Amino acid sequence: MSETAVPLPAPVLDPACVRSAVDERLATFLDAKAHLAAAQGFPAEVTDVLRDLVLGGGKRIRPVLCVAGWRAAGGRGDEGPVLRVAASLEMFHAFALVHDDVMDRSATRRGRPSAHEAIAARHMGRPGARRLGVDAAVLLGDLALAWSDELLHTAGVRADRFAAATVVLDGMRTELMYGQYLDLLATGRPSTDVDAALRIARFKSAKYTVERPLQLGAVLAGADAGVCAALSAFGLPLGEAFQLRDDLLGAFGDPSETGKSAAEDLHEGKHTVLLSLALRRATKSERALLTDHGPGARLGPARVARIRAVLEETGARIGVEELIRERAHQALRALDEDGLPAGAAAVLRSAASDLIELA
Amino acid sequence: MSETAVPLPAPVLDPACVRSAVDERLATFLDAKAHLAAAQGFPAEVTDVLRDLVLGGGKRIRPVLCVAGWRAAGGRGDEGPVLRVAASLEMFHAFALVHDDVMDRSATRRGRPSAHEAIAARHMGRPGARRLGVDAAVLLGDLALAWSDELLHTAGVRADRFAAATVVLDGMRTELMYGQYLDLLATGRPSTDVDAALRIARFKSAKYTVERPLQLGAVLAGADAGVCAALSAFGLPLGEAFQLRDDLLGAFGDPSETGKSAAEDLHEGKHTVLLSLALRRATKSERALLTDHGPGARLGPARVARIRAVLEETGARIGVEELIRERAHQALRALDEDGLPAGAAAVLRSAASDLIELA
Numbered sequence: 001m002s003e004t005a006v007p008l009p010a011p012v013l014d015p016a017c018v019r020s021a022v023d024e025r026l027a028t029f030l031d032a033k034a035h036l037a038a039a040q041g042f043p044a045e046v047t048d049v050l051r052d053l054v055l056g057g058g059k060r061i062r063p064v065l066c067v068a069g070w071r072a073a074g075g076r077g078d079e080g081p082v083l084r085v086a087a088s089l090e091m092f093h094a095f096a097l098v099h100d101d102v103m104d105r106s107a108t109r110r111g112r113p114s115a116h117e118a119i120a121a122r123h124m125g126r127p128g129a130r131r132l133g134v135d136a137a138v139l140l141g142d143l144a145l146a147w148s149d150e151l152l153h154t155a156g157v158r159a160d161r162f163a164a165a166t167v168v169l170d171g172m173r174t175e176l177m178y179g180q181y182l183d184l185l186a187t188g189r190p191s192t193d194v195d196a197a198l199r200i201a202r203f204k205s206a207k208y209t210v211e212r213p214l215q216l217g218a219v220l221a222g223a224d225a226g227v228c229a230a231l232s233a234f235g236l237p238l239g240e241a242f243q244l245r246d247d248l249l250g251a252f253g254d255p256s257e258t259g260k261s262a263a264e265d266l267h268e269g270k271h272t273v274l275l276s277l278a279l280r281r282a283t284k285s286e287r288a289l290l291t292d293h294g295p296g297a298r299l300g301p302a303r304v305a306r307i308r309a310v311l312e313e314t315g316a317r318i319g320v321e322e323l324i325r326e327r328a329h330q331a332l333r334a335l336d337e338d339g340l341p342a343g344a345a346a347v348l349r350s351a352a353s354d355l356i357e358l359a
Numbered sequence: 360m361s362e363t364a365v366p367l368p369a370p371v372l373d374p375a376c377v378r379s380a381v382d383e384r385l386a387t388f389l390d391a392k393a394h395l396a397a398a399q400g401f402p403a404e405v406t407d408v409l410r411d412l413v414l415g416g417g418k419r420i421r422p423v424l425c426v427a428g429w430r431a432a433g434g435r436g437d438e439g440p441v442l443r444v445a446a447s448l449e450m451f452h453a454f455a456l457v458h459d460d461v462m463d464r465s466a467t468r469r470g471r472p473s474a475h476e477a478i479a480a481r482h483m484g485r486p487g488a489r490r491l492g493v494d495a496a497v498l499l500g501d502l503a504l505a506w507s508d509e510l511l512h513t514a515g516v517r518a519d520r521f522a523a524a525t526v527v528l529d530g531m532r533t534e535l536m537y538g539q540y541l542d543l544l545a546t547g548r549p550s551t552d553v554d555a556a557l558r559i560a561r562f563k564s565a566k567y568t569v570e571r572p573l574q575l576g577a578v579l580a581g582a583d584a585g586v587c588a589a590l591s592a593f594g595l596p597l598g599e600a601f602q603l604r605d606d607l608l609g610a611f612g613d614p615s616e617t618g619k620s621a622a623e624d625l626h627e628g629k630h631t632v633l634l635s636l637a638l639r640r641a642t643k644s645e646r647a648l649l650t651d652h653g654p655g656a657r658l659g660p661a662r663v664a665r666i667r668a669v670l671e672e673t674g675a676r677i678g679v680e681e682l683i684r685e686r687a688h689q690a691l692r693a694l695d696e697d698g699l700p701a702g703a704a705a706v707l708r709s710a711a712s713d714l715i716e717l718a
Contacts, residue, residue, distance in 0.1 A: 033533075041558070043540060043541070046540060099501060102494075102497060103497060136540065138462060141501075142504070143537075145501070146529065146532035149525075153526075163512070166508075170509040177498055177505060182402070184495055188487065
């Protein structure tokens with residue numbers, strides 16, 4: 001990474017450029033892996049299914065924020081290393097999605113069959129094809145995680161900054177996995193505990209999706225602890241707003257927009273802030289409607305409609321909208337504080353508007 | 360790593376010392392993670408279950424071979440970094456065991472309940488406790504994989520050697536996961552294809568358990584491609600011998616010795632070299648006995664006894680013993696070839712005898 005001695009203003013971030021540059025790296029990497037598999041006689045379905053997932057959709061939120069963090073912290077010049085690290089983050093995300101869909105037994109992702117369904121479909125007719133799909137998807141996710149490391153190892157990051165990057169990444173992974181663990185334990189047991197729901201959102205999403213990608217890019221540009229703290233003050237509330245918006249989509253979203261089945265969070269009995277707020281304000285019979293189905297039960301359309309009505313009537317939906325607004329404002333206010341290099345606020349404001357538009 | 364200019368003979372490898380040094384590092388690391396979890400309000404069961412698995416048994420084969428590779432390649436002086444990398448390999452192995460047990464739905468590991476069983480037991484009485492155990496074990500394995508990276512990142516390896524180590528590690532992970540994938544696809548479909556069974560053994564075990572740990576240690580001592588190739592010529596046949604011995608244990612082994620349930624490979628319908636050889640020589644009715652149960656079926660003791668009798672009578676067991684001897688000799692002959700530094704052969708011979716005794 002070459003850097004000028006005199007700081008230049010951070011160039012405007014073009015998310016579409018980041019997306020296409022990251023996609024190109026992911027496609028090249030997966031092509032090489034497919035060739036290796038063919039040469040070694042490994043089954044082609046591994047790279048086929050992973051390529052469909054990785055290149056078949058997704059908004060590249062984490063890569064865009066990683067590059068935004070790099071620019072905000074003064075990164076200039078050769079973007080090759082930061083783009084490859086950004087691609088590594090996206091490969092890591094593919095791992096997280098594959099295992100998340102296994103745990104939730106989600107049938108679709110990004111508008112296609114989820115990885116375990118896609119693998120099962122390839123073995124249809126064989127005894128135990130569904131179980132094979134799930135088990136193979138665990139391995140497929142493991143491979144995506146290993147390959148995210150390989151993308152990182154081959155990114156050409158200089159040694160001192162690589163070391164700083166691994167501190168951020170190691171933190172991110174532990175936080176995500178504990179967040180997922182908390183989510184798993186709470187699934188099927190939604191309660192009035194809004195703080196517990198917010199904690200899950202913070203660890204499995206706000207830190208993973210926003211705070212850590214920003215910091216990762218920043219340390220690749222040599223950011224110090226002060227810059228990382230300022231990015232956290234901006235990124236955490238923004239990430240919580242993003243997850244709260246995602247919770248609304250998980251209850252009210254249009255499958256053609258979310259790429260998941262309708263009302264997925266409701267079927268799964270996720271302990272979201274939305275449901276917690278509704279339970280606080282619900283009558284006894286409404287509470288039963290919201291909670292007395294087992295985890296993973298498929299709710300009929302009439303039941304989903306009645307649950308949605310309760311989420312509206314208790315004011316839970318409006319309450320979540322209010323929390324989103326509060327957090328978005330908190331994030332933008334953090335940009336006015338000291339701690340960030342000149343020009344950083346403009347880059348981050350643009351990234352935030354992109355994220356909120358995306359969510 | 361400090362090294363002397365004049366090569367000293369490789370000191371004799373004491374596997375017990377390596378084991379206790381690695382265990383100390385693993386215990387310290389997991390203690391720190393348990394403290395972090397307590398401070399953050401994360402569930403203690405994650406580190407509790409992982410600690411029981413990691414510190415409750417295991418032979419530390421890969422760490423011992425990693426240190427052997429380091430010594431064989433001329434590594435001298437401060438063993439701190441190589442021991443921490445060796446601990447990272449063992450944490451990676453914990454990941455592999457947890458996910459392997461999920462895929463095989465194995466009830467026991469190292470003589471205790473497997474991770475998914477241990478987690479399910481902690482939530483007994485809750486609806487869906489078994490499914491929760493499996494899903495949580497997927498996450499637990501993911502965390503062990505992420506933590507193996509963290510152990511590596513904090514090992515204090517100098518930058519050029521770290522880069523060489525990641526090439527070996529990235530290769531190892533991809534090989535293991537494809538090997539596991541091949542194993543999964545072949546499970547429940549044993550055939551007369553001995554070569555296919557040997558390929559599975561090579562990727563999921565010989566390379567992962569022996570060749571790559573040796574090379575990993577070697578590159579940490581600055582080994583070049585020639586030394587790595589010589590270690591491969593030694594390690595691959597040794598690793599195949601090790602896996603073939605493991606196949607015998609999977610059919611005939613004593614659960615008190617293997618830590619797994621009796622005849623686990625037979626119940627699971629694993630496509631092993633042992634079963635391939637038997638199928639080649641079996642009568643039609645013997646073939647039916649060996650193959651006509653579904654994957655994962657629990658065979659009764661009488662059926663297991665009859666299958667074992669066929670494995671004996673077809674000469675499959677003796678055939679595998681012969682393959683093990685051939686490969687062990689091939690490994691030892693490779694030590695007489697050029698390509699290894701002075702003194703390496705003695706270290707590696709001692710590691711091999713330890714491994715065969717261990718297996």
